Amino acid sequence: MSRFLTCVAFLLAAATARAEPLNYQDLWWAGSQENGWGMSISQQGSSLFTVLYVYDASGNPQWVVMPQAAWNSTFTSVTGSLYIPSGSPYSSYDASRFVANSAVGTASIDFANTNNATLRYTINGVSGSKSITRQVFGNGAAVGNYSDLWWGGAAQNGWGLSVTQHGSAVFAVWYTYDVEGHPTWFVMPASSNTAPNVVTGTLYRTHGSAWLGATYDPSRLAVTEAGSLTFTFADSGGATMRYSVDGNQGSVDLARQPFGNAQAPVASSFAKLQEKVIAPQCLSCHTAGNPYAIQSGLVLDPAVAYRNLVNGTVKLADAVSRGFTRLVTPRDVAASFAYRKLALWDPADTVPLGSPMPLGFTSLSVGQLEFMRRWIEAGAPETGEVADASLLNDTTLPAYAPFAPLVAPPAGKGLQIHVDPFNVQPNFERELFVYRSLGNTQPIYVTRFETRMRPNSHHLVLYDFEPGTPAAFMPRLDVVRDIRNPDGSMNILNMLPMAYHVFVSGAMSPNGGYTFPPGVALRFPANAALDFNVHYVNAGSTPLTGEAFANLYTVDASQVQQVASTLFLSNFDLRLPPMQRTTQTKTFTFSAPTRILALSSHMHKRGERFQIQVKGGSRDGQVVYDNDDWDHPVFVSFEPPLTLNPGEGLTSIITYNNDTTHTITFGLTSEDEMGIIFGYTY
Numbered sequence: 001m002s003r004f005l006t007c008v009a010f011l012l013a014a015a016t017a018r019a020e021p022l023n024y025q026d027l028w029w030a031g032s033q034e035n036g037w038g039m040s041i042s043q044q045g046s047s048l049f050t051v052l053y054v055y056d057a058s059g060n061p062q063w064v065v066m067p068q069a070a071w072n073s074t075f076t077s078v079t080g081s082l083y084i085p086s087g088s089p090y091s092s093y094d095a096s097r098f099v100a101n102s103a104v105g106t107a108s109i110d111f112a113n114t115n116n117a118t119l120r121y122t123i124n125g126v127s128g129s130k131s132i133t134r135q136v137f138g139n140g141a142a143v144g145n146y147s148d149l150w151w152g153g154a155a156q157n158g159w160g161l162s163v164t165q166h167g168s169a170v171f172a173v174w175y176t177y178d179v180e181g182h183p184t185w186f187v188m189p190a191s192s193n194t195a196p197n198v199v200t201g202t203l204y205r206t207h208g209s210a211w212l213g214a215t216y217d218p219s220r221l222a223v224t225e226a227g228s229l230t231f232t233f234a235d236s237g238g239a240t241m242r243y244s245v246d247g248n249q250g251s252v253d254l255a256r257q258p259f260g261n262a263q264a265p266v267a268s269s270f271a272k273l274q275e276k277v278i279a280p281q282c283l284s285c286h287t288a289g290n291p292y293a294i295q296s297g298l299v300l301d302p303a304v305a306y307r308n309l310v311n312g313t314v315k316l317a318d319a320v321s322r323g324f325t326r327l328v329t330p331r332d333v334a335a336s337f338a339y340r341k342l343a344l345w346d347p348a349d350t351v352p353l354g355s356p357m358p359l360g361f362t363s364l365s366v367g368q369l370e371f372m373r374r375w376i377e378a379g380a381p382e383t384g385e386v387a388d389a390s391l392l393n394d395t396t397l398p399a400y401a402p403f404a405p406l407v408a409p410p411a412g413k414g415l416q417i418h419v420d421p422f423n424v425q426p427n428f429e430r431e432l433f434v435y436r437s438l439g440n441t442q443p444i445y446v447t448r449f450e451t452r453m454r455p456n457s458h459h460l461v462l463y464d465f466e467p468g469t470p471a472a473f474m475p476r477l478d479v480v481r482d483i484r485n486p487d488g489s490m491n492i493l494n495m496l497p498m499a500y501h502v503f504v505s506g507a508m509s510p511n512g513g514y515t516f517p518p519g520v521a522l523r524f525p526a527n528a529a530l531d532f533n534v535h536y537v538n539a540g541s542t543p544l545t546g547e548a549f550a551n552l553y554t555v556d557a558s559q560v561q562q563v564a565s566t567l568f569l570s571n572f573d574l575r576l577p578p579m580q581r582t583t584q585t586k587t588f589t590f591s592a593p594t595r596i597l598a599l600s601s602h603m604h605k606r607g608e609r610f611q612i613q614v615k616g617g618s619r620d621g622q623v624v625y626d627n628d629d630w631d632h633p634v635f636v637s638f639e640p641p642l643t644l645n646p647g648e649g650l651t652s653i654i655t656y657n658n659d660t661t662h663t664i665t666f667g668l669t670s671e672d673e674m675g676i677i678f679g680y681t682y
Helices: 002-016 269-281 291-296 305-310 317-321 337-342 366-377 389-393 492-500
Strands: 026-029 038-044 047-055 061-066 077-082 105-111 116-123 126-134 148-151 160-166 169-177 183-188 192-195 198-207 222-235 238-245 248-256 414-424 428-437 444-453 457-465 501-507 511-515 520-524 529-538 544-555 562-570 580-589 594-602 607-615 623-627 636-644 649-658 676-681
Touching: 026 160, 038 160, 047 077, 047 105, 047 169, 061 198, 169 198, 169 222, 183 222, 269 305, 269 366, 269 389, 337 366, 366 389, 414 428, 414 444, 414 529, 444 457, 444 501, 457 544, 492 501, 501 511, 501 562, 529 544, 562 594, 580 607, 594 607, 594 623, 623 636
Parallel strands: 520 562
Antiparallel strands: 026 038, 026 126, 038 047, 047 061, 061 077, 061 183, 077 105, 105 116, 116 126, 148 160, 148 248, 160 169, 169 183, 183 198, 192 198, 198 222, 222 238, 238 248, 414 544, 428 529, 444 511, 444 520, 444 544, 457 501, 457 529, 562 676, 580 649, 594 636, 594 676, 607 623, 607 649
């Protein structure tokens, strides 16, 4: 029996032993009770490169490095020699003066688990130990994956940077040499992104308590600003570091420092999907900092694409109302909204789920769609190969039916207006207006709108004009008015009529529409006209064709019990200070009983949230509309209608994030802002 138990214990131990260490790369410290010093672990494969950022006997910053270490058999403890090198000043670095010096001692790190460890060391004959843990900092979505050991190459050998990233926050420690060639270090504990690939922060110099052979005293920590540090990442493996320290300015090209034994992994199915589909066809919009990525909440940069897709929630209200909750639902293609968006290129698909993706391109190929389908059905794993990679090389487009024009209403039942086919040049956004007559010699009553547009349109909107619009700003009928010149600059003259627009109807999907409740209709006077607006995006290399239709279905006046009106409530007093979030509030009061049939909103790309509340009466403060997608605003219908009494009204509460260096006000261009409540009432 004892031999049997011994064999069982041996087999269990063998089964649980790891073939390689866990991932310990991070910034480590002894907690707030020893705030001021720390340790970075960079890991490549099973190799660790460890740097201690401590203080000498006088309290000056000093670093001690363990460039190599050996693991025990269970990969729970690592031991290596420690060095205190010498070199030349950072401001005029000369690699020929670098001296590694002899080992000053040894250190071992015993990992209790993935988050806690014990550091044991002997330096210049003085021994000690510290209980350490990962240092927690940062939040937000990652904008890249820059955690690693960085250096200036062999020509700058002897100094380096430990870069640790948690979410969007980057913590960098620059270990280098002072004017006397002694080891010193600077710390950048916080950062911000001035562009998707640019990380910048304030650099600090610290002075603290003697660390070796003494009880560390955090109260003696002194922190002074030394300058600034900026990293501009050309890609995941290269960057330029610009520094300004104590009046010294310079720049160094950086690369990740190779030191480990990590094996080049076999590209997973998801990695191939990222390389062949996401990068070339999605990242033009869904990269960190891009307005489309901000409004959709979907960033697909390599470091975060997997978790944002597989864990990402659906924001589009029309999609949520149809049961979609996740962008990718492992093993369920039908429930994966991201895949559904890729299939919207089929003109026969009339469900209003926004624009087909990728916007500005063509549909994915048959093989690419099949590859993604197989990946999802296999559980949408981040690692491993689960789909045939050769499918990604297929260029055959799906055999969808050609675009079918919208059939006009029968005679006497309505009318149709049309934006004729037009070209959109490669790598260009074309937004235009055409003022179309409805051709009605008598007043008409519209009970339903129906719209259709060719793929790659961002939106379709029908506008009327405010009563009393100056004649100089009324456009001529049937003249195409582009708001961008061929060189991409804005055509201000063609934009001026936009200041007097009143929303009538619109859609964000290839097929859209709205139907009024029974007995309710929108009245148009005789000889009416509507300004027809479409916005197309072409991110491809060949021209594409745009075209749009709108049907207005009518009934006889005798069938109308209530005449509806369009709602247009705008906050023209916007003033958004630079580099901060601002919430703008404006109340609109009604002097007569008002029944609201539907509400929508309009803001530009720096609008983060548009909320509408009831003002006054027993429902004062009640939220009746909430939208956080400036590009695809929610359209909320009320059945029964939302009734407001005289003296009651609506309050718009809009949050903007002005990330520019100048004040933004109300205006017509995409670089200005707006805050408008649209809707229907009677």
